[in-house]
Amino acid sequence: MPPKVDRLHRKKEALDNSGSSKIAQCAPSQSSGTLSVDTDYAGLSASQLIKAVLERNTDPEIEKMLLVLADKVPKEMSELLEAEKRSRSIVLSGLEEAPPHSLPSEKQRDLESKVFDILDVLNVECRPVEVYRMEKEVPSRPRLVKVLLPSRFHWRTALANARNLKTNGFANTFVRRSMTHEERKQEYELRQQARERNRGKTVREWVVYKGELRRVSELRRGPRETLEDAWFPRQR
Incomplete structure (x- = not known):
């Protein structure tokens, strides 16, 4: 693995090469030693803001922290988005697979039809955002099914009515929150x-x-x- 100092320098170079024209248009003025009050910071991306700060910074420790921050921002944003989707997702287990020799499109239609039947039992009135089988197909057991719902309201309704499955033709199908x-x-x-x-x-x-x-x-x-x-x- 390259030394950490080299990685930080490469990150700084990447930031220097990105969004230069927009930085030039929106960057604060230093002619009087103060930042311009007319600068539209909202028009800059996170990487452009970090680059603008780097250009004005003279503290090497601050530079290191900013470069680390540039790595963390996209990762943490991705994690936040995943957590938000997970908060609206349920997982179904025990839902029977389509016949093994079916085409992929036929398997998906079969799955969506079964998921709609389950949502009827759960009294969830919506069209799922995403419906798919998880992992590779195995002959010994049906794969788990991930269902992304439009809102937390639909998610709460599904979990609250999960007990209805047992008495409505889905005794071997179970629903839980995504974790x-x-x-x-x-x-x-x-x-x-x-x-x-x-x-x-x-x-x-x-x-x-x-x-x-x-x-x-x-x-x-x-x-x-x-x-x-x-x-x-x-x-x-």
């Missing part, structure tokens, strides 16, 4: 804890609710609390 790898790992560990605590009990006492291990009796005390995000471990 990161770390969230899935934590959820799995909490489910294992809930199973252990409920072992031998005739009534399920512990559930996973909004990322926490909670007693069912505690959830029923609050008048505004619902069980839409609760996961009930199966009795063994």
Whole structure:
């Protein structure tokens, strides 16, 4: 891997070569030693703003920080966009695949038709933004399905009515919120804890609710609390 100093210099050169004409048009005036109040900073992109600051900066430590910032901004923006999409997404498991020799377009139409049937059961009135199978096809089990919904309202409705699937022809299909790898790992560990605590009990006492291990009796005390995000471990 190249030395860090070289990488920072290359990043500075890239910033210097991008958007020069727009910087020249919008850059602050230094003729009097003060910044121009007429500069339209809103017209500059993030990289152009960083370049303008670099041109006026004389502190080498500030330069290093600005170059690191230039790397972080696009990455963090991408992460924010992904998090926003994830907050409107649900994941379906157990949804039967189309016949194996179907064309890709036929498989997609089959999937969308089944997803619309599920949304009817969940009382979600909308057209999904995205619907697709995740990962490669395997003969042993149906792949997970990611569904991106238009709003958080539709997302909440889907999760709140997930229990309707069992009694409306989708007993083997389950719906959950979309999660990161770390969230899935934590959820799995909490489910294992809930199973252990409920072992031998005739009534399920512990559930996973909004990322926490909670007693069912505690959830029923609050008048505004619902069980839409609760996961009930199966009795063994």
